[in-house]
Amino acid sequence: MKNWQKKHILGIKDLSRQALEAVFSLTSSFKEISQRDVKKVPALRGKTIVNLFFENSTRTRISFELAAKRLSADVVNFSASTSSLVKGETVIDTIKNLEAYHPDIMVIRIGSSVCLELFTKYTKASIINAGDGANEHPTQALLDMFTVQEVKGSLGNLNVLITGDIARSRVARSNIFGFQKFSSKITVCGPAALIPYEFEKMGVEVSYNFDEALADADVIIMLRIQKERQDVSFFPSLREYVEKFSLTPQRYKKLKKGCLVLHPGPVNWNVEISSEIKEEVHPLILKQVENGLAVRMAALYLAGGAKK
Amino acid sequence: MSVGKETKKIFTCQDIERALARLAHQVLEKNPDPGNIALIGIQTRGVFLAKRIQAEIKKIENVEPLLGILDITLYRDDLTAIGPKPQVKETKINFDLSGKTVILVDDVLFTGRTVRAALDEIMDFGRPQRIEFLVLVDRGYRELPIRADYVGKNIPTAREEQVEVRLKEADGEDTVVIIKAE
Numbered sequence: 001m002k003n004w005q006k007k008h009i010l011g012i013k014d015l016s017r018q019a020l021e022a023v024f025s026l027t028s029s030f031k032e033i034s035q036r037d038v039k040k041v042p043a044l045r046g047k048t049i050v051n052l053f054f055e056n057s058t059r060t061r062i063s064f065e066l067a068a069k070r071l072s073a074d075v076v077n078f079s080a081s082t083s084s085l086v087k088g089e090t091v092i093d094t095i096k097n098l099e100a101y102h103p104d105i106m107v108i109r110i111g112s113s114v115c116l117e118l119f120t121k122y123t124k125a126s127i128i129n130a131g132d133g134a135n136e137h138p139t140q141a142l143l144d145m146f147t148v149q150e151v152k153g154s155l156g157n158l159n160v161l162i163t164g165d166i167a168r169s170r171v172a173r174s175n176i177f178g179f180q181k182f183s184s185k186i187t188v189c190g191p192a193a194l195i196p197y198e199f200e201k202m203g204v205e206v207s208y209n210f211d212e213a214l215a216d217a218d219v220i221i222m223l224r225i226q227k228e229r230q231d232v233s234f235f236p237s238l239r240e241y242v243e244k245f246s247l248t249p250q251r252y253k254k255l256k257k258g259c260l261v262l263h264p265g266p267v268n269w270n271v272e273i274s275s276e277i278k279e280e281v282h283p284l285i286l287k288q289v290e291n292g293l294a295v296r297m298a299a300l301y302l303a304g305g306a307k308k
Numbered sequence: 309m310s311v312g313k314e315t316k317k318i319f320t321c322q323d324i325e326r327a328l329a330r331l332a333h334q335v336l337e338k339n340p341d342p343g344n345i346a347l348i349g350i351q352t353r354g355v356f357l358a359k360r361i362q363a364e365i366k367k368i369e370n371v372e373p374l375l376g377i378l379d380i381t382l383y384r385d386d387l388t389a390i391g392p393k394p395q396v397k398e399t400k401i402n403f404d405l406s407g408k409t410v411i412l413v414d415d416v417l418f419t420g421r422t423v424r425a426a427l428d429e430i431m432d433f434g435r436p437q438r439i440e441f442l443v444l445v446d447r448g449y450r451e452l453p454i455r456a457d458y459v460g461k462n463i464p465t466a467r468e469e470q471v472e473v474r475l476k477e478a479d480g481e482d483t484v485v486i487i488k489a490e
Contacts (some may be wrong), residue, residue: 029398040432042428043383141327
């Protein structure tokens with residue numbers, strides 16, 4: 001592949017299969033750096049990265065922060081709860097203010113969908129999407145796909161089942177865009193009220209029956225039930241959800257041999273996945289966390305070197 | 309690989325073989341204990357050359373020096389100037405460098421910037437007793453105060469010309485060519 005041309009990484013939707021493959025190949029190389037004695041390379045020395053989190057996040061922010069440090073960049077963290085936003089400053093003004101420090105990359109997480117494109121007008125920095133509303137969470141999908149490729153050896157022609165709160169899941173959308181580029185068949189599964197009609201238009205199968213859907217899955221992505229966002233209830237009770245959509249030991253036994261169970265974390269044990277199978281599924285979920293760091297190093301490296 | 313441009317062959321398969329045998333002897337002349345040598349090949353063609361030097365040394369001394377692989381992409385000084393190459397190859401040094409004589413191996417010595425990056429990266433892996441540099445072709449035009457300890461051949465070139473080392477492992481043939489500028 002030629003040199004990387006994209007300045008921003010806003011979504012998986014705009015990345016070609018070839019670009020995704022390039023990211024995965026870089027990710028393997030970056031993984032090795034974290035196993036060294038000196039876990040740092042000078043690739044982004046002198047670059048300034050702002051982590052701009054308008055929405056709470058611990059693991060994604062830590063992962064981006066560590067990734068930046070391992071590449072020798074200078075990092076500033078900004079979180080909404082401790083900023084002037086509480087004093088009434090607008091998001092655009094915040095970005096303009098930060099722009100005055102001449103950052104090279106802004107890693108942004110925000111609650112509303114599809115506004116990052118607009119932000120690119122107010123900064124010369126590369127923007128990396130760390131989750132925007134219900135739109136996309138590209139680095140999560142990249143790490144999910146990388147993990148699958150690493151364990152299975154390839155990404156082609158898989159049956160991928162995504163289960164849970166599909167409607168509000170940027171993780172689901174990014175993974176759908178990504179896995180589709182590798183000719184995988186995707187099924188989304190969850191309570192009917194959590195699967196809007198638009199998903200059928202994305203070319204995925206829709207199932208309301210987890211027991212049926214899991215039988216031919218090669219990969220299952222269990223989405224987190226966002227208890228903090230259940231202000232409007234889309235299913236009658238957590239107990240009913242667990243009964244129908246939780247990965248229980250009985251369901252786990254019915255999975256195809258070699259089926260991978262992924263979860264973006266943090267897992268609500270006994271909601272999405274039964275704690276009785278924790279020993280079986282947790283190692284892979286922790287591997288996702290490890291791969292997440294390497295994927296974010298790759299994303300920062302590519303965005304950091306892009307022509308301004 | 310460049311196609312259609314005028315090229316001049318300066319090294320044949322045999323020339324390369326002979327040069328590598330001579331370089332192996334020179335290395336041993338300066339470093340009599342092959343057990344203390346760590347050959348580190350710089351990706352991509354330096355790796356193949358380092359492997360061949362390793363085999364030559366084994367032939368002579370019956371002791372195999374250590375072998376490592378280095379990709380210097382992340383230590384380059386021109387990331388923003390040329391944009392990131394989307395490929396970073398493997399780096400593998402799975403032994404302790406302290407006290408060793410490291411011999412960096414590359415195919416062509418030109419501006420010296422690759423070696424500068426390699427030196428920085430090696431230092432992050434440990435503290436070797438000494439670092440030396442072996443190169444198959446030195447074509448001149450240094451931009452940094454760097455020289456090689458072992459040189460297969462000095463080749464006078466014009467600045468715009470390209471020197472290409474082709475090796476069986478990657479290119480199917482052993483040869484060195486100069487590609488004239490258009």
